[in-house]
Amino acid sequence: MPQRCCRFCQREFAPARFHPEQTVCSDKPCQQQRRNQSRKQKLLQDPEYRAVCRDSARKWRANHPGYWKRYRAAKPESVARNRAQQRKRDLRRRLAALANNNVAWDLKASVAGVWLLGPAGATLANNNLATAQVFILQNTMSQQPLPEASCKQHPSGVPALPA
Ligand SMILES: [Zn+2]
Numbered sequence: 001m002p003q004r005c006c007r008f009c010q011r012e013f014a015p016a017r018f019h020p021e022q023t024v025c026s027d028k029p030c031q032q033q034r035r036n037q038s039r040k041q042k043l044l045q046d047p048e049y050r051a052v053c054r055d056s057a058r059k060w061r062a063n064h065p066g067y068w069k070r071y072r073a074a075k076p077e078s079v080a081r082n083r084a085q086q087r088k089r090d091l092r093r094r095l096a097a098l099a100n101n102n103v104a105w106d107l108k109a110s111v112a113g114v115w116l117l118g119p120a121g122a123t124l125a126n127n128n129l130a131t132a133q134v135f136i137l138q139n140t141m142s143q144q145p146l147p148e149a150s151c152k153q154h155p156s157g158v159p160a161l162p163a
Contacts, residue, residue: 006025008033
């Protein structure tokens, strides 16, 4: 069998005899990555699969009341990590919405990514999540409110976004 390059670890491997189309080596981390990617892809493309997954999680939560409350109480570091990741996702979504609404213009192609934002940009700047980006804030623009953060919980001391 000819050797092939794994699309995740970039190492050479021999495809399995019964799977000549194999593009990922059989190392556990690469296989996990392949499964995760495939699942994400299916969730995006298949509404029925999405509904089944959602219902399954719903049923599980109904059969295990209080599990996530206890989990969060036992693992505050996990809660903090989840919140930070959610803030990043929210920020990414809001920036995409700003770009789609033509409120933000990519002024100049650079590694830093320079954005011109309206008044709502103040919230983004306060979050300090996009450290690699440079924001130029302009207060004179009128703008529609941004969508609320998807996370219902807000850590104490951090105000929720304006509706
Ligand atoms: Zn690999």
